Amino acid sequence: xxxxxxxxxxxxxxxxxxxxxxxxxxxxxxxxxxxxxxxxxxxxxxxxxxxxxxxxxxxxxxxxxxxxxxxxxxxxxxxxxxxxxxxxxxxxxxxxxxxxxxxxxxxxxxxxxx
Ligand code: FES
Numbered sequence: 001x002x003x004x005x006x007x008x009x010x011x012x013x014x015x016x017x018x019x020x021x022x023x024x025x026x027x028x029x030x031x032x033x034x035x036x037x038x039x040x041x042x043x044x045x046x047x048x049x050x051x052x053x054x055x056x057x058x059x060x061x062x063x064x065x066x067x068x069x070x071x072x073x074x075x076x077x078x079x080x081x082x083x084x085x086x087x088x089x090x091x092x093x094x095x096x097x098x099x100x101x102x103x104x105x106x107x108x109x110x111x112x113x114x
Pocket of ligand 1: 041044066068082
């Protein structure tokens with residue numbers, strides 16, 4: 001198991017980029033729930049963030065890709081609008097152990113094509 005980030009370091013309604021051995025992910029906390037995705041837009045495979053740790057739109061209601069503005073539901077990563085409408089961000093399975101977002105090593109080996 002690999003610990004990625006302390007959940008206390010993610011404020012409600014914000015996102016955090018996470019890098020581990022060249023694996024790029026991000027976490028979002030919304031309504032006290034946590035979500036973890038690969039940092040890769042299903043449109044062109046680019047990183048999503050506007051600037052460091054900024055993956056959400058101005059209302060913090062949706063995830064927004066900085067390249068062409070695609071909007072994704074925080075809860076399931078589904079693209080609601082934009083060039084990849086209907087596609088999904090790829091979620092990463094995790095558990096919280098001692099307050100840390102924790103993943104199986106095998107979860108980091110999965111690389112699903114766009
Ligand atoms: S690369 Fe994300 S919307 Fe085009």
